[in-house]
Amino acid sequence: MLSSSSTRVLGPPAKCPHSLLPATCKLPLRRLQPPAAVGFSSKAAAQKRKRQQQRQRKRQGKADDDEDDAELTELSKAQHVITVPDFSPVSQQLRDVFDERFQDPRHTTQERFLWDYWYVKDQYTLHRTQASAYFPEQLHSQLVDALLEYGEKQLGCRAISPVWMSYYIDGCGQDLHCDSFHGPFAYVLSLTPWEGRVFTGGETQILQPQLLGSFWQSFSPGKGLELTDLVTLVEPRFNQLTVFDPRFPHGVRPVAGTRDPQKGRLVLHGWFTEPSPFFDGPLPEEEALQHLNAALFPMFDQLQALPQVTGTISMQLRVSGETGTVTDVTFLADTLVALPAAAADLGLGSGLLDSGTIRGAVQHVIRDSLMAAEFPESEEGDTVITLPLVFE
């Protein structure tokens, strides 16, 4: 269920280099944020936890099918870039408005003066505007609703920052930067007819994960590396939504080959913000939240005992209306990065230290804790909860 889009678009934080609009109405913040996990898991602590979980599962009549090794296997893979082709039919309508306004360069209308040439030496060169100022209100609301629906259901983010629209012609681009202070996920929705383009460049480029943690472990002096070994290039295909982890250094490859705005790179971009649980179904939100919290507090204690991870992981829980139990937990978005070095400093054995094992241990604690949550029954059917957890 989506409420009016205007209440879910949040103004940029003070330190935002894109700052422009005053902050609009905020939803009450109910972010469930575990304290940064510190310490390490001793074998005894892990065994105790396992015994507790076994008892819990027995009490619930669930089969005890977890093997020791399985408990450390990753339940989802980290995804620092997600692409969603054919995102929404609204993209074509937005593109049509842009084309109509640029159609006749000799015809002067008010809307032609809505653009800001944003130039920060050696960093940002592009033409930008706010989608809310540029598009008719109803069309803008449709765009915001489509983004919010994706954010709520797939990421557990309940708001977005004001949507930017930018076009890139000859000489435009963005140099490497990180902008995670806006929110845990950045997005780019392309309005560029990519196939027939006349320019070069224009891909979103994102540094690859192996450069940021374990570069020297995988480095081989006898093997050369080139651009595509170092960065992930994401082509902004028309109507593709690209969602990425803005903690990764990223930018836009310089565009060259056209000075015509209609033939350049055109994108809508911004951030998904306000990670907090989203409830879809008959359970009243406040009540469901209380029951969720009851399962989360012991989980945070268990997570404290594991090596540190940072990032966001979002889960979908299905709560049975008939029994009030959780029948399914699936992982949706996952940008968790393990910090094995922190665990090594704490003297953990090397076998436990690879990032997959740490991520796996964290995911198992999360899944098992959520499967053990109990909610009120509801005759009106199941409730689906999207739950994001932010590790800082």
Ligand SMILES: O=C(O)CCC(=O)C(=O)O
């Ligand atoms: O347009 C893109 O591909 C990336 C945009 C971006 O990183 C930003 O606006 O901060």
Ligand SMILES: [Fe+2]
């Ligand atoms: Fe960015």
